[in-house]
Amino acid sequence: MLPVVDGVLFLSLVLAPLLYGSVHFLALLLLALFSLIAFNLIYLARPWSLGRVFGSPWVWLGLFLTGFAGLQLLPLSPDIIKKFSPALYVFYARYCPDVLLGPVASSVYASDTVRGIIQFLMYGLFFMSILMRLQPDPAHEENVHSVSWQKSEYLKLGCLTGVLSLLFHSIYDFNLHIPANGLYFTVLLALGVGAAGQAYDHAFFRRMVEFIIIFGFMVALFAIVQKFSYNGRIYWIGMKNGGHPVGPYCNYDHYAGFMELCSAVAVGMAVAGVFHTSFFRRKGFIEKVVWLATAEANRTLRYLFMAVVMAATIFMSTSRGGIMSFVLGQIIFFATVTWAAGRARKGHRLVGILTTVALLIGVMVIWLGPEAFLKRFRLTSIEKIVKMEGSDADRIRFYVGATHVIKDFPVTGTGLSTFGTNFTRYRWFDFRGRMDYLRYTHNDYLQLVSETGAGGMIFLFGFMIFYTGAYIRVARKLA
Secondary structure, eight states, rough: HHHHHHHHHHHHHHHHHHHHGGGGGHHHHHHHHHHHHHHHHHHHTHHHHHHHTTOOOOHHHHHHHHHHHHHHHHBBOHHHHHHHHHHHHHHHHHOOOGGGGBOOSSSSSSHHHHHHHHHHHHHHHHHHHHHHHHSSOOTTTOOOHHHHHHHHHHHHHHHHHHHHHHHHTTSSSSGGGGGHHHHHHHHHHHHHHHHHSSSOOHHHHHHHHHHHHHHHHHHHHHHHOOOOOOHHHHHTTBBBBBBBBBBTBBBHHHHHHHHHHHHHHHHHHHHHHHHHHHHHOOHHHHHHHTTSSSSSHHHHHHHHHHHHHHHHHHHTOHHHHHHHHHHHHHHHHHHHHHHHHHHTTTTHHHHHHHHHHHHHHHHHHHHSHHEEEEHHHHHHHHHHHHTTTTTHHHHHHHHHHHHHHHHHHHTTSSOOHHHHHHHHHTOOOOOOSSSGGGGGOOOOHHHHHHHHHHHHHHHHHHHHHHHHHHHHHHHHHHH
């Protein structure tokens, strides 16, 4: 049964980004079906694991937000709506007064909220499936070498760093609303927090991490090939796109978000290999050269190469938010590792790998062509944002509009995933971008609070507390 579960999880990880990031509703439903299948199969295989998972505060936090979104679909009397959400009562009275003759929901557009709940449940089921799969089988004790356990600590930190990078990027974009990126975000979070304990299924953890690295590398290679042979269609025969596609994604920001997640894990794997390599224990130049022919060198350099290629394609994508989020995430990662290396007296290894990674990424970026992404960071581009000119200034207008929505709906919100439907009443500017972008705030945090009100605020506050605690616990184990 467990191999089937793993197969469903791996298939989901493959299809999610390849189906244009799963932004279309049918692709989302397919992923939701896979999440349901994976959850039920793992429960049938090891029913005892479900009880352990419910001991995780993460699960209860997710259930809280799901329940809050469900309440937004609950019919309430107009008097209750008027008391708890006066702006919503005014909305119904102005646009559809006949609805106030009977019970009404606090969501301004129920079908959008249903879709939002489906997407959030899909993330939750994958999260719980990973946590249940990570539970060690009491009947079979793993015999894992101590070095392998130590390397896994860097992989956990790599997973949490990928999550952190996307959290940064979500300030400037709507990556978590892209099902493929949300799925990988959820999986890495589950791997990082689920394996943070003393006991977990180490073999499954390593398989998942290595699969994410290898598949992310393959997507990066596809993005590079597509860059030099793009004919206006994704996959050359697929969907025609007039925007800025990279790889299988219709938008470069979302490709960058996906690659932030995968490359962070690859960097963690490369750092783990360098910290535990025998290269530094070999005496003399000849011995060090001979090391390059060993299986250990092949494995270490392979993951280093994959990390460099994936990171370079983030710069190739020209996504400012993606580049800055990746760099900031890696600064925090290497600062944490530096602290651990100082305590373990292995700082020279860290300097070596940091310099090597930076140089290799630079060489790769130069080969791919640095002009496009350097143009995005020109002073004139920044000046346009300050002067509220161009498409980037529209993001700031979205943020301002979202704060107005939050002010009007502070308790109940407008309903999960209803921002695009409701924002038309708040938009005062002429938006000349793609009309489907009007569905998003380009800031996942503002959008969640505007849609779920006090419930979303509590969720975000709890998430940041739990995430910070998980990161600190993993970081302490490095030393």
